[in-house]
Amino acid sequence: xxxxxxxxxxxxxxxxxxxxxxxxxxxxxxxxxxxxxxxxxxxxxxxxxxxxxxxxxxxxxxxxxxxxxxxxxxxxxxxxxxxxxxxxxxxxxxxxxxxxxxxxxxxxxxxxxxxxxxxxxxxxxxxxxxxxxxxxxxxxxxxxxxxxxxxxxxxxxxxxxxxxxxxxxxxxxxxxxxxxxxxxxxxxxxxxxxxxxxxxxxxxxxxxxxxxxxxxxxxxxxxxxxxxxxxxxxxxxxxxxxxxxxxxxxxxxxxxxxxxxxxxxxxxxxxxxxxxxxxxxxxxxxxxxxxxxxxxxxxxxxxxxxxxxxxxxxxxxxxxxxxxxxxxxxxxxxxxxxxxxxxxxxxxxxxxxxxxxx
Numbered sequence: 001x002x003x004x005x006x007x008x009x010x011x012x013x014x015x016x017x018x019x020x021x022x023x024x025x026x027x028x029x030x031x032x033x034x035x036x037x038x039x040x041x042x043x044x045x046x047x048x049x050x051x052x053x054x055x056x057x058x059x060x061x062x063x064x065x066x067x068x069x070x071x072x073x074x075x076x077x078x079x080x081x082x083x084x085x086x087x088x089x090x091x092x093x094x095x096x097x098x099x100x101x102x103x104x105x106x107x108x109x110x111x112x113x114x115x116x117x118x119x120x121x122x123x124x125x126x127x128x129x130x131x132x133x134x135x136x137x138x139x140x141x142x143x144x145x146x147x148x149x150x151x152x153x154x155x156x157x158x159x160x161x162x163x164x165x166x167x168x169x170x171x172x173x174x175x176x177x178x179x180x181x182x183x184x185x186x187x188x189x190x191x192x193x194x195x196x197x198x199x200x201x202x203x204x205x206x207x208x209x210x211x212x213x214x215x216x217x218x219x220x221x222x223x224x225x226x227x228x229x230x231x232x233x234x235x236x237x238x239x240x241x242x243x244x245x246x247x248x249x250x251x252x253x254x255x256x257x258x259x260x261x262x263x264x265x266x267x268x269x270x271x272x273x274x275x276x277x278x279x280x281x282x283x284x285x286x287x288x289x290x291x292x293x294x295x296x297x298x299x300x301x302x303x304x305x306x307x308x309x310x311x312x313x314x315x316x317x318x319x320x321x322x323x324x325x326x327x328x329x330x331x332x333x334x335x336x337x338x339x340x341x342x343x344x345x346x347x348x349x350x351x352x353x354x355x356x357x358x
């Protein structure tokens with residue numbers, strides 16, 4: 001079910017070539033909306049629009065924005081670009097995209113061969129907030145490293161909804177985005193994780209790939225009912241095809257929810273019940289009490305018997321964030337408020353870069 005309302009455009013603030021922030025005259029406590037121009041076209045002040053208000057009425061974490069469904073004063077829009085791919089298929093909002101794999105693509109011939117990972121480093125992050133500090137860490141420590149991000153459809157589907165990706169691209173800290181599944185709007189469109197990895201590592205020749213979803217992970221308070229679960233299957237696939245997947249543990253000692261305290265139950269359940277290949281669990285060096293707490297969690301889930309545990313100092317991620325003048329947050333908490341989350345990214349980032357040097 002969806003909720004939608006009619007509204008009038010009062011003001012428009014372009015965020016980039018794809019997205020406008022719009023101020024509405026609307027019968028709702030929330031007055032802001034996003035307009036995806038490639039879906040609904042351009043707006044003018046005074047236009048009458050139809051707006052999806054569902055998320056704000058449910059008070060979900062979309063940042064307090066509605067979404068424009070249609071401009072009632074501009075009822076026609078033409079397609080562009082080559083190709084015949086579709087995402088959001090068989091819905092009223094289905095989107096035409098140009099797949100890298102399809103016959104009209106200049107890359108088509110490059111997808112006739114099998115995927116070759118050849119010990120490539122592929123980071124797997126279950127939270128979108130992991131992407132920005134990780135890319136900053138890479139570029140700070142290895143200036144010419146080429147990074148590709150594969151955006152899955154487990155979070156926000158439009159890549160251009162992500163403020164983090166917009167910022168990374170503007171600072172030249174991320175070289176390419178590839179949207180797979182029903183995610184769309186990346187620099188390159190691919191059908192699935194297999195061809196997404198082919199595009200990132202075999203075609204674009206990225207040094208590392210980061211696989212993560214857009215903002216807005218879904219959780220239900222149940223062990224397996226969360227949208228990051230599929231990352232575990234990706235780890236199995238990557239390892240079994242010759243790659244080196246590095247799963248980023250979700251660690252926090254500031255999350256008020258018991259199930260996310262220490263190592264999140266999301267991470268523990270993925271590593272316990274989904275991943276069945278030998279991958280390292282990389283942890284940051286922390287205070288003794290916190291290390292003991294995390295190790296107790298790992299032993300409870302029998303993960304110390306299943307995986308090698310590697311400790312790395314991740315504190316130097318602070319230097320990379322300061323260098324690029326970045327102040328990222330996760331679940332609303334900044335570095336100063338949730339240090340272990342960011343130190344984990346530094347630790348896993350450092351371990352992966354050490355493998356690149358071999």
